[in-house]
Structure formats: structure tokens, C-alpha cells
Amino acid sequence: MTEELQEITLTVNGRRHVLAVQPRRLLVDVLRDDLGLPGTHIGCEHGVCGTCTVLLDDASVRACITLAVQADGRSVRTVEGLADGMRLHPLQEEFWDKQGLQCGYCTPGMLMRAVEILEQVPDPTPDQVREGIASNLCRCTGYQYIVEAVLAAAPRMRSENPWDPTVPTEAKA
Amino acid sequence: MTTTARPPAPPVRSHPENRKWVGKSIRRVEDPKFLRGRGGYIADLVRPGTLHAAVLRSPHAHARIVSIDTDAAAALDGVYAVVTGAQAAELTEPLPDFGPDPAKHTWRCLAVDKVRYVGEGVAVVVADDRYLAEDALALIDVDYDPLPPVVDPERALDAGAPLVHEALGSNLAYERTFDFGDVDADFAAADLVVRDRLRWHRSGGQPLETVGAIADFDPSTGQLTAHTNSLSFTSYLFMVANTLRIPANKLDIHQVPAGGSFGSKLFVTKPLVLAAMCSRLVGRPVVYLEDRVDNISNCDHHGSDRVYDVRLAVTRDGRIRGIDIDTVDDYGAYIQFGVGHHGNALAQVTGPYTIDSVRYRVRAALTNKNQQGAYRGFGSEVNNWMLEQMVDKAARELGMDPVQIRRRNFIRPDQFPYFIPTGNVYDSGNYDAVLDQALEIGEYDRWRAEQTQAREEGRYLGVGLIAAQERSVFSATEFWFWFDEPGAPVTSMPESVTLNVDATGGITATLYSCAFWGNSPETMVAQLVAEEFDCDPHDVSIIYHGSQGGLPATGPGGSRTTVMLAGAVEGASAKIKRKARRAASELMEVDPDDLEWFDGGYQVRGVPEQRKTLGDIAIALHLFKHSFPEDVESGLEESQVFDHPYTTMPSADRKDLGVFYPFMGHACHVPVVEVDIATGEVRILAYAAVHDCGTLVNPRSLAGHIVGGTAQGIGTALYEEFVYDDTGQLITSSFLDYSIPTAMEVPHLRIGHVETPSPYTPHGIKGGGEGGRMMAPAALNAAVNDALAPLGVRVTELPMTPDRLRAAIRAAGVVTGGR
Numbered sequence: 007m008t009e010e011l012q013e014i015t016l017t018v019n020g021r022r023h024v025l026a027v028q029p030r031r032l033l034v035d036v037l038r039d040d041l042g043l044p045g046t047h048i049g050c051e052h053g054v055c056g057t058c059t060v061l062l063d064d065a066s067v068r069a070c071i072t073l074a075v076q077a078d079g080r081s082v083r084t085v086e087g088l089a090d091g092m093r094l095h096p097l098q099e100e101f102w103d104k105q106g107l108q109c110g111y112c113t114p115g116m117l118m119r120a121v122e123i124l125e126q127v128p129d130p131t132p133d134q135v136r137e138g139i140a141s142n143l144c145r146c147t148g149y150q151y152i153v154e155a156v157l158a159a160a161p162r163m164r165s166e167n168p169w170d171p172t173v174p175t176e177a178k179a
Numbered sequence: 180m181t182t183t184a185r186p187p188a189p190p191v192r193s194h195p196e197n198r199k200w201v202g203k204s205i206r207r208v209e210d211p212k213f214l215r216g217r218g219g220y221i222a223d224l225v226r227p228g229t230l231h232a233a234v235l236r237s238p239h240a241h242a243r244i245v246s247i248d249t250d251a252a253a254a255l256d257g258v259y260a261v262v263t264g265a266q267a268a269e270l271t272e273p274l275p276d277f278g279p280d281p282a283k284h285t286w287r288c289l290a291v292d293k294v295r296y297v298g299e300g301v302a303v304v305v306a307d308d309r310y311l312a313e314d315a316l317a318l319i320d321v322d323y324d325p326l327p328p329v330v331d332p333e334r335a336l337d338a339g340a341p342l343v344h345e346a347l348g349s350n351l352a353y354e355r356t357f358d359f360g361d362v363d364a365d366f367a368a369a370d371l372v373v374r375d376r377l378r379w380h381r382s383g384g385q386p387l388e389t390v391g392a393i394a395d396f397d398p399s400t401g402q403l404t405a406h407t408n409s410l411s412f413t414s415y416l417f418m419v420a421n422t423l424r425i426p427a428n429k430l431d432i433h434q435v436p437a438g439g440s441f442g443s444k445l446f447v448t449k450p451l452v453l454a455a456m457c458s459r460l461v462g463r464p465v466v467y468l469e470d471r472v473d474n475i476s477n478c479d480h481h482g483s484d485r486v487y488d489v490r491l492a493v494t495r496d497g498r499i500r501g502i503d504i505d506t507v508d509d510y511g512a513y514i515q516f517g518v519g520h521h522g523n524a525l526a527q528v529t530g531p532y533t534i535d536s537v538r539y540r541v542r543a544a545l546t547n548k549n550q551q552g553a554y555r556g557f558g559s560e561v562n563n564w565m566l567e568q569m570v571d572k573a574a575r576e577l578g579m580d581p582v583q584i585r586r587r588n589f590i591r592p593d594q595f596p597y598f599i600p601t602g603n604v605y606d607s608g609n610y611d612a613v614l615d616q617a618l619e620i621g622e623y624d625r626w627r628a629e630q631t632q633a634r635e636e637g638r639y640l641g642v643g644l645i646a647a648q649e650r651s652v653f654s655a656t657e658f659w660f661w662f663d664e665p666g667a668p669v670t671s672m673p674e675s676v677t678l679n680v681d682a683t684g685g686i687t688a689t690l691y692s693c694a695f696w697g698n699s700p701e702t703m704v705a706q707l708v709a710e711e712f713d714c715d716p717h718d719v720s721i722i723y724h725g726s727q728g729g730l731p732a733t734g735p736g737g738s739r740t741t742v743m744l745a746g747a748v749e750g751a752s753a754k755i756k757r758k759a760r761r762a763a764s765e766l767m768e769v770d771p772d773d774l775e776w777f778d779g780g781y782q783v784r785g786v787p788e789q790r791k792t793l794g795d796i797a798i799a800l801h802l803f804k805h806s807f808p809e810d811v812e813s814g815l816e817e818s819q820v821f822d823h824p825y826t827t828m829p830s831a832d833r834k835d836l837g838v839f840y841p842f843m844g845h846a847c848h849v850p851v852v853e854v855d856i857a858t859g860e861v862r863i864l865a866y867a868a869v870h871d872c873g874t875l876v877n878p879r880s881l882a883g884h885i886v887g888g889t890a891q892g893i894g895t896a897l898y899e900e901f902v903y904d905d906t907g908q909l910i911t912s913s914f915l916d917y918s919i920p921t922a923m924e925v926p927h928l929r930i931g932h933v934e935t936p937s938p939y940t941p942h943g944i945k946g947g948g949e950g951g952r953m954m955a956p957a958a959l960n961a962a963v964n965d966a967l968a969p970l971g972v973r974v975t976e977l978p979m980t981p982d983r984l985r986a987a988i989r990a991a992g993v994v995t996g997g998r
Binding site: 028030031038043044045046047048049050051052054055057084085086088089094098101102103104105107108109110111112113114117136137139140141142143144145146147148149150151152153 | 204206207209210211212213214215216217218220222223310384385386387388436437438439440441470471696697698699879880883884886887888889890891913914915919921922923925927928951
């Protein structure tokens with residue numbers, strides 16, 4: 007039942023990878039197992055919960071129902087691409103500050119969806135954020151502090167210097 | 180209530196004031212790794228060379244396994260082993276089971292002679308990867324002989340119903356009636372007896388991460404090393420060892436953060452047993468990770484599934500005298516925790532009220548469904564819903580206001596500690612204060628005015644109001660007081676912490692259970708350590724010890740983690756400070772009694788310039804032991820095993836169950852809903868929640884639990900149900916059909932806190948992990964009933980799906996524009 011391997015090129019978080027994959031392999035498995043990027047998680051495996059959300063050419067997709075070969079020649083952004091070295095992305099900082107996460111499992115997908123929302127609507131209303139993140143399930147938080155975090159990150163992402171000097175870097179945490 | 184002498188309560192504590200860290204909403208120390216996608220969940224720990232297991236699941240609710248042909252699967256390239264249930268029964272003992280008479284409903288990691296529910300495993304394949312393993316599953320040929328299924332719990336108890344377990348001789352796994360107080364007298368004296376029949380259908384935690392285990396058996400040492408996101412009960416590992424026929428001291432289980440649990444990862448042994456059995460068989464590390472269908476159909480953690488017939492004895496002026504509860508609970512095909520869920524309910528069965536007597540009859544029915552386990556509330560949330568439904572019905576029949584009837588029956592602040600009829604104690608509380616705040620932030624009066632206006636416009640607005648309990652910190656009595664024999668002493672359910680101060684004064688705390696499943700054990704321990712030693716919580720290191728050689732620990736469950744870890748931190752800190760004080764006195768050549776702890780060090784009372792910081796003391800203790808007397812050992816490390824601070828034995832006649840869940844939280848929820856009577860849709864317009872969990876450690880974290888728990892309660896009330904059809908098919912086997920609330924279904928909550936410190940716990944903390952879900956189903960049901968009151972409709976079944984609401988509205992003879 008082994009299928010022939012197919013060569014694909016994926017640009018993941020700005021880095022180009024040439025890979026040989028079975029056509030049936032899912033994008034999420036290739037990201038996690040072949041590229042060693044475990045941040046994209048698997049939740050429902052039916053494309054419902056959004057846990058596996060990544061950005062494919064700047065639009066969110068469900069990596070658990072996307073074949074890796076469908077991403078051939080395209081660019082993928084995952085949670086691993088958000089932080090700038092020691093500095094967390096403003097969305098990551100605000101999720102931390104507002105406690106927009108509890109178990110952390112939906113968080114990478116939620117963050118990537120939030121990136122997409124703020125790229126499309128840089129100054130969203132609370133209702134727009136709520137409706138926007140309704141694509142992704144979170145079982146822990148009840149969403150309230152996720153909404154707060156996204157709203158707090160929005161003006162920072164629009165500003166010249168988005169960093170919050172009060173947020174410690176990873177080394178401190 | 181019996182008047183027999185009770186064992187004395189523990190000493191009443193005085194709590195420190197002017198806390199620096201406890202009570203502060205700091206950023207969680209757990210979070211940066213999760214934010215970066217480096218959480219280290221079980222799926223992230225699979226190393227190259229690990230083999231993957233996949234399980235073949237029964238498509239039938241009830242069928243005899245005639246034969247299994249695994250030849251084609253075993254012959255597939257990349258497949259290492261195919262193990263059927265019959266073979267697994269030779270390789271392993273039955274799974275750990277706390278149910279009554281386990282030999283009569285034997286539970287194994289795979290079904291042997293027959294399958295008892297859709298999704299029960301019948302064979303496991305081990306292959307190079309999950310894709311190949313699933314290819315092989317498709318090649319296994321099972322010949323089933325279908326049997327008639329038993330689906331309805333009440334019909335399951337009828338004579339002649341098909342038997343789930345022939346050895347049991349019926350589908351009644353357990354039955355008992357407890358009487359507390361003089362129930363018959365209270366009913367005879369009642370002016371009014373309120374009756375109802377209520378139905379709560381099953382839902383479950385359904386965390387976004389499923390359960391998994393990686394097992395690596397080393398044949399040269401006989402050692403099994405395992406990682407799993409379950410099995411919180413470190414102290415009960417010996418039972419897993421027994422299932423695997425491995426000496427307990429050769430089993431080392433490592434903590435892995437759980438991507439959510441809500442109870443459903445509590446003590447899940449099956450994935451670990453499957454992975455370990457396979458690893459030993461093939462001599463390679465094996466991972467078994469449930470997929471969503473595995474989890475939803477076979478997680479062994481479906482929630483309560485109850486039918487209630489209840490009577491409430493009430494006086495004309497609204498005083499509730501007694502309650503008579505008769506419940507049938509659909510446990511599914513096995514009963515791993517016995518009826519512990521009902522034991523849990525008995526901890527707070529009378530709610531916040533001064534009800535004098537209780538009759539509690541439970542019948543545990545077995546059916547062809549996945550079995551019950553734990554779901555946030557562990558059966559007490561169902562009791563809260565039942566009781567609040569009855570109180571509201573009593574108010575309606577008496578023509579009383581829902582606020583008024585509750586105030587009339589509340590236990591008053593001066594009555595604590597208060598023993599309820601079952602024998603459990605409520606340590607403290609102030610229920611009027613919680614209610615007052617809920618009415619205020621919930622804008623109760625304004626919404627009542629809006630409701631009047633809406634009704635004139637033909638809109639169905641409802642205001643719900645419930646006041647209910649959140650028991651915290653269990654001792655395991657609830658699982659065994661059901662049985663007269665064998666008796667057991669009270670269980671202490673310990674939790675342990677080791678504190679290590681290194682030579683630079685840096686502090687590392689070691690935890691001994693799988694404590695993280697979305698709660699904040701690391702932040703909380705860091706805050707408590709920082710409170711003791713005046714450091715920054717983010718400078719405290721937290722590590723987890725594996726089970727091998729670990730100190731006694733129990734893990735999360737029953738909202739116990741914060742209180743128990745706080746006790747362990749307190750004890751270990753006191754030992755560290757004792758040693759540090761003595762060392763400081765030696766270093767400064769002063770009497771230890773002249774020293775006081777101040778701002779991270781010991782100083783001479785009245786001479787603040789004469790002091791040694793913890794770092795000064797630590798480096799001396801690490802490097803210069805010979806500066807100290809003979810009996811001082813190098814280093815600065817101390818441990819504390821903290822045992823349940825307040826639990827007592829049940830009486831032999833079980834008229835009094837003893838103290839088993841004493842730290843009693845309380846909450847009042849006030850949701851406002853609008854019901855569209857033409858479609859049965861419920862929209863939440865506003866939601867206020869006020870909780871009292873004693874002293875707050877991290878208010879933002881607790882608020883997160885309240886919102887998140889309420890979101891799950893909204894799911895329970897309106898959307899979520901594991902639906903088995905008449906043939907026993909699970910027709911909600913994915914998130915496409917099992918509807919979890921999104922951000923559009925969960926409203927913005929207004930949250931309030933009241934702090935009534937516990938007199939018996941460190942800092943006065945009570946547990947608070949379950950409260951949201953323990954309140955919201957009752958509150959939303961109350962709101963919907965309030966909305967539909969003008970139509971004469973009361974909804975008595977959860978979840979209140981549109982079809983159920985429409986059926987109730989139709990049954991009341993209401994004709995709408997729709998069908």
C-alpha cells in the first residue's frame with residue numbers, strides 16, 4: 007500500500023524545504039514529523055475545531071485536512087514563526103498578559119487565526135474579533151480573555167514599535 | 180441528622196494579612212512554552228523509531244465476536260504485530276476498576292468474547308507509522324454476531340432486558356438507598372410536596388487533545404518507562420503495574436502536560452496499557468495516541484446520564500424541610516468508579532440550604548454505551564441542577580420570588596461550620612453576600628423590568644438565578660462508603676512538594692503528580708513559594724518528578740490541587756526556614772530566637788543591618804558545612820507530604836458519611852436569555868457569575884476557570900450530548916455532530932468574587948476549578964423556564980436543544996407561525 011513519493015517545495019516561516027512525501031500525507035503531519043515543528047496541533051481531524059490552523063499564502067487553512075502536496079510551491083506560516091527570537095509577538099504577549107490560554111493546546115491555531123484577523127481587519131470591534139475566532143474551538147477559556155488579548159494586540163500591531171517593555175522575555179519566564 | 184459525637188475539627192487557622200503575591204493576577208509561568216508551540220504534549224515527544232499503534236473499533240453496540248482474521252493485516256509491510264482482544268487477555272490483567280464486584284463486569288483493554296458498545300476496541304495493530312497501522316486495521320476481518328442492544332437506562336432494568344454482562348445476571352450494577360435525618364416525618368409535616376421528573380443526558384469533557392501514551396519496555400532490566408498525559412493518581416500506579424504484570428518499582432511514568440482534561444484524563448489507563456503491552460511484545464518503543472473517534476466513542480469518560488424522580492417537602496412560608504431523591508444513572512457498559520459520582524453529590528446534596536433530611540436512592544444501570552468517568556463536577560453539577568430546578572418549582576407553586584425562597588433557606592454565616600444531614604461539613608460561607616453581588620452586577624432589577632417590557636412585545640425573555648455549591652478537596656470516601664464491607668480507613672489523598680534552594684539562593688519546587696491539565700499548578704506553587712520567600716514567582720523553577728521513587732501524590736481532581744499543593748509548600752517552606760534560621764544564627768552568632776524573617780532573609784530583631792539573605796545562607800549550607808554543628812547536613816532541601824486536612828470516618832450504619840469534602844465554595848449565576856419560541860433557539864443576552872472560593876490566589880486564573888467552566892456548562896445546557904440512537908449507534912462521533920460552544924455561543928461574563936476564607940486551609944484557599952460548569956446548566960435551565968413561564972412551559976431535560984424546546988412548547992398547546 008506504500009504510495010510513490012512526490013517531491014514538493016514548502017516555504018515554512020520563510021525557510022524553503024524540498025521534501026519527498028506520500029501524496030496521502032497531511033500537511034500537519036509533514037510540519038510536525040518531517041520538519042520538526044510540533045507547534046501545529048491536531049484536535050478533531052475533521053476540520054471543525056481549528057486547532058491545526060496555519061496560514062497558507064496568508065490565508066488560514068486546517069492542516070489536518072490539507073494534504074502536504076496541496077501546499078507545494080506555497081508558503082506556510084506556523085506558530086513557530088511568530089516570535090522574534092527572545093521577543094514574543096505582540097499577540098503572544100497579550101495572550102500571556104490577559105491569560106488568553108489555559109491548557110495551551112488550541113493556542114497556536116488560535117494565534118494564527120488572530121494574526122489573519124488582524125492582517126485583514128487591523129482595527130476590529132469586539133464583535134468582529136468574536137465572530138472571527140468562532141472558527142476555532144477553545145475548550146478551556148470560554149474565549150473572553152482571548153477576545154481581550156486580540157483587541158489589546160491590535161493597536162500595538164498597527165504601531166511603529168509593537169513591543170511591550172513590561173513583558174519579560176523568555177529568559178525571565 | 181445524628182447527634183453522635185463527631186471527631187474534632189482541625190484547629191482554626193489565622194491567615195496572614197498583607198500578602199505580596201497570593202491574590203495577585205500575575206502572568207502564568209507555564210505560558211511562554213505554550214505560546215511558542217513548544218508545549219511538549221504527548222504527541223510532541225514521539226521520537227524517530229517509535230512504532231505506532233492503532234485500534235480497531237466495534238461498529239456494533241452489542242455483538243458476539245465469532246472470529247477475527249488478522250492474517251492479511253499481519254502480512255502487510257511495516258506491520259510488527261496484530262493483537263486481538265483474546266490475545267491481549269493473555270498478556271494483561273483486567274484494567275483497574277473501582278466498581279462494585281468487578282469480576283462480574285470485567286473490563287479489559289480490548290473486548291474478548293463480545294463487544295458492548297460502539298467504539299469498543301477489538302484489536303490493536305503496531306506499525307511503522309499511523310498511516311500504515313490504519314491500513315492494517317482495514318485488513319482485519321471480524322465476524323460479529325449482533326445481539327439486541329440495551330440503550331435506555333430504565334428499560335435496561337426491566338426483567339428480560341438483554342444483558343450487557345451475563346455474569347452479573349442483570350443490568351443493575353448497584354443499588355442503595357440512604358436515609359439521613361427523619362425524611363418521613365419531614366414529608367408528613369410538609370404543607371406542600373413538590374414533585375418532578377428530570378432528565379440529564381450525557382456529555383463529556385472532550386478536551387481538544389486526546390489521550391495518549393508512549394511506552395518503552397527494556398527487556399534487559401524489565402523496566403517500563405512511560406510518558407502519558409493521564410494517570411494523575413501517582414499513588415495508584417501499582418494497579419497499572421498489576422494490569423501489566425510489571426513490578427510497580429519497575430514502572431516509571433513521566434508527567435506530560437495535558438491539552439485539557441476537565442476530568443476526562445483522570446486516571447485513564449487504557450492507552451498506557453495498550454502501548455505498554457505492545458512495546459513489551461515487539462521490543463520497541465510504541466506510541467498509542469487516540470484519534471478523535473477513539474476518544475469520543477471510547478474515552479471511558481462520558482459524563483452523568485440521569486433520570487430523577489424527586490420530591491421536596493416544603494412549608495407554606497417557603498421553608499424546605501426534606502428532599503427525597505430517586506435516580507437511575509446510565510453508566511454505560513462498565514462502571515470503573517462505581518457510583519462515586521453520587522457519593523460526590525452527597526457532599527453537597529442539600530445545596531446552600533438548611534434542609535433537614537435527605538433520602539437518596541441510586542440505581543446504576545448498565546447499557547451498551549461507553550462508560551462514565553469524570554467530567555467537571557463529577558456528578559455534583561447534576562445534583563445542583565436538580566436541586567435548583569426543584570427550588571424554582573417550589574417557588575412557582577408557592578407564588579414566591581426565586582430570590583426570596585433562596586434567602587429564606589440559606590445557611591447563615593453564623594451557622595458555620597455547618598454539618599449537612601449526610602454528615603459532610605461546610606467550612607464557611609456567606610451566601611447572602613454572594614447573592615447580593617450577583618443581583619447587583621447581573622442588574623437583576625433592570626432585567627426584570629426589561630422582561631416585563633419584552634413580554635408586552637411578545638418576546639420571551641427569561642432571567643435565571645441559581646445559588647449552588649462547589650465542594651472542594653476530596654478524600655476518597657465518596658467511592659467506598661456505599662459498601663458496608665469491606666470497610667476501609669479514611670483516605671488521606673496526599674500531595675507532595677520538595678523545595679530546593681541552590682547555592683545562589685534560587686528555588687526549585689518539585690511536584691510529584693501529573694498536575695498540569697490547563698489549570699495553573701506551576702504558577703500557583705510559584706506564587707506561594709514567592710509569598711514565603713519574598714522572591715519573584717517567575718524566578719521559581721518548577722519541575723515534575725516521575726513516578727519511580729516519587730513522594731506520595733494524588734494529582735488533580737475534585738478541585739483539590741491548589742489547597743493540597745499550598746499545604747505542601749507551606750510545610751516544606753517552614754522546614755527550609757527552620758534550617759535557614761538556625762544556619763543564619765550560626766553565621767551571625769546570635770540566638771535563633773532573636774532572628775526574624777524579613778524581605779528574603781533573616782535579620783536580628785531591631786537590628787536590620789545585621790542580616791543574612793537566603794542566598795547568603797544557602798551558599799554557606801552548600802559549600803561550608805564544616806562551619807556548622809555536626810548534625811547540620813550540607814544543602815538546603817526539604818519536602819512535605821501534605822495529607823487531607825479534614826476528613827473523618829463514616830459511621831458504621833452509614834447514617835452519617837463523615838467529613839469528606841469540607842471546603843465549600845459557593846456561587847450565584849444570573850443569566851438572561853431570550854427564547855425564540857418558533858425555532859426553539861436560546862440566545863444569551865447577559866450573564867453574571869459571582870463565586871466564593873475562599874482566598875483568591877490568582878484572580879485572573881480563577882476568572883478564567885469561571886468563564887471556561889461556564890462555557891462548558893452552556894454546552895451542557897444547550898448543545899452537547901453523546902447521542903446513542905435506538906440501535907445503540909453513537910450518532911455524534913465527531914465534532915461535526917457533537918457541538919462545542921464557539922465564541923459566538925459564549926457571552927461576555929460579568930464576574931464577581933466574594934472571599935470567605937476557609938478556617939482550615941493555608942491562606943483560607945478553597946478549590947475553584949469546577950464551579951462554572953457546576954452552576955451554568957442549572958442557571959440556564961432556570962432562565963429558559965423563566966422565559967417560557969407565560970406559556971406554562973417548564974423544560975425538565977438537558978440539553979435544551981431546539982427540538983426539545985419546540986416539543987415542550989408544542990406539548991403546552993402553543994401554536995406558533997412555524998410547523
